[in-house]
Amino acid sequence: MDKPKVVLGVSGGIAAYKACDLLRRLTESGHDVRVVPTASALHFVGAATWSALSGNPVSTEVWDDVHEVPHVRIGQHADLVVVAPATADTLAKAAHGLADDLLTNTLLTARCPVVFAPAMHTEMWEHPATRENVATLRRRGAVVIEPAVGRLTGVDTGKGRLPDPAEIFEVCRHVLARGVREPDLAGRHVVVSAGGTREPLDPVRFLGNRSSGKQGYALARTAAARGARVTLVAANTGLPDPAGVDVVPVGTAVQLREAVLKAAADADAVVMAAAVADFRPETYAAGKIKKKDDKDPDPIVLVRNPDILAEMSADRARPGQVVVGFAAETDDVLANGRAKLRRKGCDLLVVNEVGERKTFGSEENEALVLGADGSETPVPHGPKEALAETVWDLVVHRLS
Numbered sequence: 001m002d003k004p005k006v007v008l009g010v011s012g013g014i015a016a017y018k019a020c021d022l023l024r025r026l027t028e029s030g031h032d033v034r035v036v037p038t039a040s041a042l043h044f045v046g047a048a049t050w051s052a053l054s055g056n057p058v059s060t061e062v063w064d065d066v067h068e069v070p071h072v073r074i075g076q077h078a079d080l081v082v083v084a085p086a087t088a089d090t091l092a093k094a095a096h097g098l099a100d101d102l103l104t105n106t107l108l109t110a111r112c113p114v115v116f117a118p119a120m121h122t123e124m125w126e127h128p129a130t131r132e133n134v135a136t137l138r139r140r141g142a143v144v145i146e147p148a149v150g151r152l153t154g155v156d157t158g159k160g161r162l163p164d165p166a167e168i169f170e171v172c173r174h175v176l177a178r179g180v181r182e183p184d185l186a187g188r189h190v191v192v193s194a195g196g197t198r199e200p201l202d203p204v205r206f207l208g209n210r211s212s213g214k215q216g217y218a219l220a221r222t223a224a225a226r227g228a229r230v231t232l233v234a235a236n237t238g239l240p241d242p243a244g245v246d247v248v249p250v251g252t253a254v255q256l257r258e259a260v261l262k263a264a265a266d267a268d269a270v271v272m273a274a275a276v277a278d279f280r281p282e283t284y285a286a287g288k289i290k291k292k293d294d295k296d297p298d299p300i301v302l303v304r305n306p307d308i309l310a311e312m313s314a315d316r317a318r319p320g321q322v323v324v325g326f327a328a329e330t331d332d333v334l335a336n337g338r339a340k341l342r343r344k345g346c347d348l349l350v351v352n353e354v355g356e357r358k359t360f361g362s363e364e365n366e367a368l369v370l371g372a373d374g375s376e377t378p379v380p381h382g383p384k385e386a387l388a389e390t391v392w393d394l395v396v397h398r399l400s
Contacts, residue, residue, distance in 0.1 A: 003032040004176055007074055007110070009083035009103045010050075011090040012040020014153050015119040015162035019084050020045065022165040023053050026172070034074060036060070036103045038090070060102055074102070075109030080176050083107075085119035085162045088130050091144075095133035113175045113183075116144045117168050117243065122158030141182050143227050145171055145244025167221075167243035174225035174385070183227025184396050190228045191267045192220045193260055193274035195235035197253040201300065202285035210354075211275035213237030215326075215365060218384040219271055220245045222392055231263040235274050253277050253305040260308060261317075269322040269395050272309045273350075280305050313345035322347050322398045324391060328354040334368065341370050348372070348394055350387070369394060 006026055010019045016037070026033045035050040035058050047058040075081065083090060083103070090103070094116070099105045107114065116137065124130060125147060134144050145168070150161040162168075194216020198206040217239050220232040224244040232241075233248045235256055241247045248263065250256045253276045264270050279302035289297070309325045316323070325346040329336045330353065337351030352367040366381040369390060377394060379387045 003030055004079045005077055006031045006033045006172070006176075007078045007081040007106055008033050008035045008054075009081060009086075009090075009106065010035060010037040010041040010045070011083060011085060011087040011103070012038050012043060013085045013087045013119050013162075014044060015085040016041045016044035018162050018165050020049065020053060022082075022084055022168055022172075023050070025165065025169040027054060029169075029173070032056070034078075036074065036106055038101055038103055072105070072109050075106040076111070078106075078110055078112050080113050080115070080172060081106065081110045082115040082117065082168070082172050084115075084117035084165075084168055086116040086144075087118075088120050088124045088127070088133075091116065091118060091130060091133045091137065094142075095136040113178075114142045115168075115172060115175055116142060117162060117171075118144065118147045118160070119162035120147070120160050121152055121156060122160045125160045138183075138186050138227065141186065141227075143171070143175060143183050143186075143225065143244075145224055146229070146246060148241060148243070163243035164240055167240060170221050171225045171243050174222055178225070183225075185223055185392065186227030188228045188268040188399065189231070189266055190223050190395075191231045191233065191260060191263045191270045192216050192223065193233045193235070193256060193272050193276075194220070195237040196275040197235045197256055197277045197305075198251055199253065199277050199280035199305075200284055201281050202287065202289045204288050207277060207279070207281065208236070209275045209277065211235075213239055213274075214363065215384045215387065216271075216273035217242055218388040219273055219391060222385055222388040226392060231267070233259045233263065233274070235276075253280065253308070257306050257308045257311075260312070264312065264317045264321070267317065267321060268399055269324070270312055271324040271391065271395075272312070272346075273326050275326075275328060276308060277305055279303065307344075309344045309346060313347075320399070322395050324348040324350065324395065327351045330354060337368065337370055341372065346372070347398060348391070350391060 033054045050058045093104045148161040148163045149159045195213035196209040196211030198208040200206045221242045223230045230245040248259045282301040282303045313323045323346040327340045341349040349370045365384045365387045367379045369377040
């Protein structure tokens with residue numbers, strides 16, 4: 001089989017050096033990559049580096065190899081075009097259809113999915129002109145992932161940092177897997193919770209669970225690849241931030257509730273994939289609980305945590321908001337799942353069997369998605385991204 005053809009556009013920003021890592025991941029995973037840097041990008045990384053890493057010639061001008069008509073052919077033959085980093089200048093040219101170099105010509109001729117990974121100073125990203133250009137590109141079907149928050153050039157810190165190349169690669173992989181389909185979550189805001197909450201007993205101990213957060217992160221990544229603006233409320237995961245996702249770290253069930261309710265105020269869909277503790281200790285010991293000689297420990301009194309899923313379902317922040325819950329069961333999986341769906345009042349409930357060696361921490365999952373309309377959608381054992389895609393397919397159907 002022919003290797004998928006990827007065009008990696010690199011525009012002139014200090015983050016250009018990070019694109020070398022993205023290029024390596026693309027080539028090592030079996031993609032045929034053609035790098036198209038702008039003239040400014042070559043001030044940061046030379047053509048010889050791009051050519052050596054990709055195994056393909058590097059051109060920046062429409063006048064190079066004129067007999068091959070590169071300004072048309074490169075975009076026509078691509079299965080994916082990804083621009084990383086995408087500067088404010090490149091985004092503006094792409095939004096307005098300008099074509100003054102090989103990269104912008106390629107963007108105009110491409111009929112495949114296009115992904116932009118912006119990187120610039122915070123003030124440039126937040127400028128109304130840039131925001132309008134990004135909105136224009138998204139309306140046309142491009143995937144423009146949100147930049148990360150962190151250290152920028154010099155001493156500046158803020159939103160505008162290029163996401164981790166490994167996470168950009170995951171977006172590219174998902175977009176390629178979906179083919180030429182339009183990003184069906186474009187213009188939508190979705191909220192995903194992930195991980196497991198921890199309820200402190202004292203300064204060093206807590207009540208928790210085995211959730212790794214991997215399923216919630218898979219949901220966030222796939223939603224971003226489908227064009228959504230994603231808010232990920234992450235409880236104690238330790239996982240790298242997915243590219244293009246706004247991550248809100250939390251610890252306890254109460255903190256998760258506050259973050260989800262705030263983010264859901266303008267959300268089209270809320271997916272509660274986090275394992276939220278049902279109970280928390282009634283009291284918190286300010287000092288470490290000591291072991292007493294020849295005495296049993298004092299009993300720990302538990303109180304109920306808020307039922308966030310039921311609350312979200314009963315009091316939707318906006319009309320038409322889709323709410324999805326997860327049910328981790330150890331026995332009578334289907335019966336318990338149906339009962340929970342009725343009790344919680346959500347639109348969809350993802351039911352799976354869990355245990356010490358099942359689901360938690362694994363890269364795979366198997367589930368049955370129950371719908372309030374009586375539907376049942378089985379998802380066979382496979383990557384957690386496959387389950388995430390199925391969930392978003394069902395959400396999109398209900399949104400439309």
